[in-house]
Amino acid sequence: MGSSSLLLLLAAPLAGTLLLPLLPATVPSVRVRGIAALFGALQLLVGLLCWQHPPADLQLSWLPKLGLRLDLGLDGLSLPLVLLTALITSLSILSAAADQSRPRLFFSLMLATNLGVVTGLLARNALLFLLAFELVLIPITLLVAVWGGEKRAGAAVRFLLYSAVSGLALLAAVLAFAWFNPAGPLFAFEDLRQAQFSPTAQRWILALLLLSFGLKLPVFPLHGWQPFTYGQAPTPVVMLLAGSVSKLGAYGLLRFGVGFLPDTWAAWSPWIAAAGAISAVYGALNAIAQSDIRRLMAYSSLGHMGLLVLGLSAATPLSLQGAVAQMLAHGIIVALLFACVGLIERKTGTTAIPELSGLMNPLRGLPFTMGMLLLAMMAAAGIPGLAGFPAELLVFEGSWTTFPRATLVSLIASGFTAVYAIRLFNRVGFGRLDNERADWSSTCWSERAPAMALTVLVIAAGLWPTALTGWSETESTGLALRTQPFLSRDAAQPLTLAAAASPLVAVTLPSASELRTS
Numbered sequence: 001m002g003s004s005s006l007l008l009l010l011a012a013p014l015a016g017t018l019l020l021p022l023l024p025a026t027v028p029s030v031r032v033r034g035i036a037a038l039f040g041a042l043q044l045l046v047g048l049l050c051w052q053h054p055p056a057d058l059q060l061s062w063l064p065k066l067g068l069r070l071d072l073g074l075d076g077l078s079l080p081l082v083l084l085t086a087l088i089t090s091l092s093i094l095s096a097a098a099d100q101s102r103p104r105l106f107f108s109l110m111l112a113t114n115l116g117v118v119t120g121l122l123a124r125n126a127l128l129f130l131l132a133f134e135l136v137l138i139p140i141t142l143l144v145a146v147w148g149g150e151k152r153a154g155a156a157v158r159f160l161l162y163s164a165v166s167g168l169a170l171l172a173a174v175l176a177f178a179w180f181n182p183a184g185p186l187f188a189f190e191d192l193r194q195a196q197f198s199p200t201a202q203r204w205i206l207a208l209l210l211l212s213f214g215l216k217l218p219v220f221p222l223h224g225w226q227p228f229t230y231g232q233a234p235t236p237v238v239m240l241l242a243g244s245v246s247k248l249g250a251y252g253l254l255r256f257g258v259g260f261l262p263d264t265w266a267a268w269s270p271w272i273a274a275a276g277a278i279s280a281v282y283g284a285l286n287a288i289a290q291s292d293i294r295r296l297m298a299y300s301s302l303g304h305m306g307l308l309v310l311g312l313s314a315a316t317p318l319s320l321q322g323a324v325a326q327m328l329a330h331g332i333i334v335a336l337l338f339a340c341v342g343l344i345e346r347k348t349g350t351t352a353i354p355e356l357s358g359l360m361n362p363l364r365g366l367p368f369t370m371g372m373l374l375l376a377m378m379a380a381a382g383i384p385g386l387a388g389f390p391a392e393l394l395v396f397e398g399s400w401t402t403f404p405r406a407t408l409v410s411l412i413a414s415g416f417t418a419v420y421a422i423r424l425f426n427r428v429g430f431g432r433l434d435n436e437r438a439d440w441s442s443t444c445w446s447e448r449a450p451a452m453a454l455t456v457l458v459i460a461a462g463l464w465p466t467a468l469t470g471w472s473e474t475e476s477t478g479l480a481l482r483t484q485p486f487l488s489r490d491a492a493q494p495l496t497l498a499a500a501a502s503p504l505v506a507v508t509l510p511s512a513s514e515l516r517t518s
Contacts, residue, residue, distance in 0.1 A: 003058035005050050006072040009082065009118055012043040013089070016111040020104045029103040033096055036107035040090030040114065047083045050074055057124060068131075071124035071188060076475040077324065078121040081251060084331045085121070085244040087457075089114040091450040092239035095339050097346065098446075106147060109139040113240060120248050126174045126187040129252075133170055133216075136245055137163045140237065148232040155225075155232035162225040166215035173208035173256070176201065192260045202264035209256050210272070216249030217305045220279040230298035235342030238294075242301055243335035247327045250308050254323065258315055258479050265315065266481045270403065272313035277406040277413070279306030284416035288423065293344070293351040296420060297337050300380060303413055304330050307395050310410050314399035316483065320476035322394025325468040329391040329461060333379045336454035340373035343447060344428075347440045353424065357431035364438050368448060370429050372455050377421035379458045382414055387458045390465035402482055 016039030023032060057073035074082070093110055100106055116135035123129040137160070145156035177192055178185035180201035186192070197205070214222045230238050257265050265272075283303025290296040308330070311323035344359065345351050347366060359365040379386035382393075392414060399407045461467050 003056045003072070005046055005055045006058045006074065006122055008046045009043055009050070009122065010072075010115060012039050012046065013111040013115040013118065015039060017108050017115060020108040020111070023104050025104075027104075029100045030098045032103040032107060033093060033098070033100060036103075036111060037090050037093045039111055040086055040093060043114070043118070044083065044086035044090060047079070047086050051079060051083070059124075068127045069125050069188070071128060072122040073124045074122065076472040077251065077254065080324065080328055080471040081121050081244075081247055082118055084247070084328055085114060085117050088240055088243040088331060088335050091335065091339070091453055092236040092243070095239060095342060095450045096234075096236045101147070106143070109143050110236065110240065112139040113143075113245065117244055117248055121251065124189045126177055126189070126192060126256075130167075130170055130174050133248065133252075134167045136248070137167060140241060140245065143237045144229060144233045147234045147237070150232075151228075152232050155229045158225045159229045162215050162218075162222075166212045169208045169212035169215070170252075173205050173212060176205045176208065177260075180205070189255075189259075195260070197261070199264070202261045206257060206261050206264045206268065209252065209261075213249040213252040213257070214275075216252070217246055217309070218249070218302065219275060219305055219309055220282045220302065223279075223302050226302060227295045227298040230301070230338075231292060231294045235338060235345070239335045239338045239342075242297075242338060243331040246301075246305070247331060250305070250312070250323065250327050253309075253312055254320070254479070258312060258320070258481065262315075262481050269313040269315065269481075273310055273399070273403040273406040276306045276309030276313060277409040279303065279309065280410045280413035281306075281416075284413045284420070288416065288420045290420075291353050293341050293353060293356075293424065293428070294338075296353075296424060297334070297341060300337075300417065300420070301330070301334050303417070304334075304380065307392060307410055307414065310399050310403070310406055311395035313406075314402040315479070315481035316398045316402060317477045317480045318394050319398025319402070320480055321469055321472055322391055322396075322398050324472040324476060325391035325394055325465075328468050328471075329379075329387040332454055332457050332461070333376055333387055336372065336376040336451055336458060337380070339451040339454060340369050340376060343369045343443050343451065344373075346447075347443065348437075353427055355437075356428045358429075358433035358438065360429040361433055361438075364433055364440070366440070366443060369443055369451070370425075372448075372451050374421075374425055374429070375455060375458065377417075377425065379462070381417035381421055385459075385462045387461035387468065389462055390468055394469065 016036055020032065020036060055074060060070040062068045062070045089110065093107055113136055116132050120129050120132035123132055141156050141160045144152055144159060148155055178187060180197050181195045183195060218226050230242065233241060280303045283299045283306060287296050287299040287303065290299060308323050308326045311319040311326060341351060344366060348356060350356065359370050360367050379388045382388045396407055396411055
């Protein structure tokens with residue numbers, strides 16, 4: 001497949017962003033929603049074609065005096081995230097209400113967000129990645145500020161401030177890449193991978209990258225914007241923000257931190273692992289204490305980002321593969337969680353836990369929605385057979401030999417997921433309905449469809465874990481900084497998952513090429 005397919009991945013959301021505002025005001029909101037979803041579906045289709053027929057990298061000169069080139073490419077790290085972003089974009093658009101206000105601008109901004117994320121994932125140039133990273137800031141801020149909850153202004157301002165700091169830190173890191181590069185101001189990923197930075201330069205650059213991408217994920221203590229923004233953002237926006245946009249931070253840590261600064265990353269990895277473990281515990285304990293479902297989901301997401309950081313810090317073949325799997329699994333799980341919460345909020349008018357009870361009532365409750373919410377919570381808790389299990393298992397197994405204490409702490413924190421899941425379901429799902437308030441209309445099939453599609457994916461990924469793990473085997477093994485001692489049969493040979501018989505992973509993980517042909 002030609003490299004022009006990479007441009008098609010960007011052209012689909014770009015066309016939607018530009019064309020939707022031009023639609024006549026008389027076009028019904030539900031039709032605008034359908035048209036917007038088609039652009040996301042088209043991008044997903046092109047992404048699947050790229051999976052079957054990998055395109056060649058695209059290199060076009062843009063602003064050569066500034067070192068800015070349109071260098072695009074796809075590999076095992078970026079392709080699954082591009083597919084995830086296209087999928088989440090389409091389903092989050094379809095999750096919007098049929099009578100969405102100002103639909104042309106709303107869905108145009110949703111597709112603009114998609115454009116920024118996908119451009120960042122396709123970028124093979126640090127300057128282009130920086131531009132894409134900053135592009136995401138504007139539409140998300142507007143979406144929260146205009147269509148958010150009662151405290152939307154504060155949430156938008158907080159998101160804007162944290163994101164501005166994140167963007168400035170990344171700008172400084174990219175400029176530092178050029179400033180400290182002995183070969184000159186080069187920004188192409190291949191040039192950065194081969195650059196010989198001094199230890200001092202590596203420390204400064206990695207500190208800036210950790211600040212920037214730590215704010216984007218986020219992780220403790222850089223998470224100040226997340227609970228507030230997740231609590232106030234419209235449901236489609238928070239689905240896209242938590243399911244896809246936040247993964248840009250994890251991708252950046254893997255691509256820039258592990259890939260370009262391996263020595264300093266390995267030296268700092270104990271501290272990074274500790275931050276991941278603390279984030280996992282902090283997120284889980286705060287989730288238990290919440291009285292609002294949205295904020296509970298926000299802190300739950302914070303905890304699971306801690307597990308992802310733990311996998312990245314260990315940088316073994318298994319842990320890196322687990323980190324990529326965790327990005328994908330968390331993306332579909334958290335999108336499903338917020339899709340269900342959005343349905344509950346739309347029907348009951350609240351997400352306050354003390355005000356909700358009896359939603360499992362088969363006659364006047366929302367049993368179908370609550371069933372999908374329960375399944376999503378079980379997946380987040382790492383129950384076998386669901387998407388969260390293989391991802392967390394790979395992270396824990398891959399990190400255990402390198403950071404046993406941090407892994408044990410994270411494992412305990414993961415167990416807390418079951419605590420707040422049971423607590424939430426017991427208080428919201430059971431109990432007596434309030435006869436004065438419980439006169440809610442049932443959800444229809446068109447409203448349930450996006451959550452149902454995500455539910456199917458959560459189950460499918462649990463039953464077929466290679467859908468999460470098979471994409472990145474070659475790339476993650478190549479980026480690994482440590483071997484897997486108890487898995488390696490021959491220390492002289494580089495470890496490959498296909499050759500390693502893991503005692504905990506019962507399946508043999510095929511290569512990406514095998515996955516494509518299956």
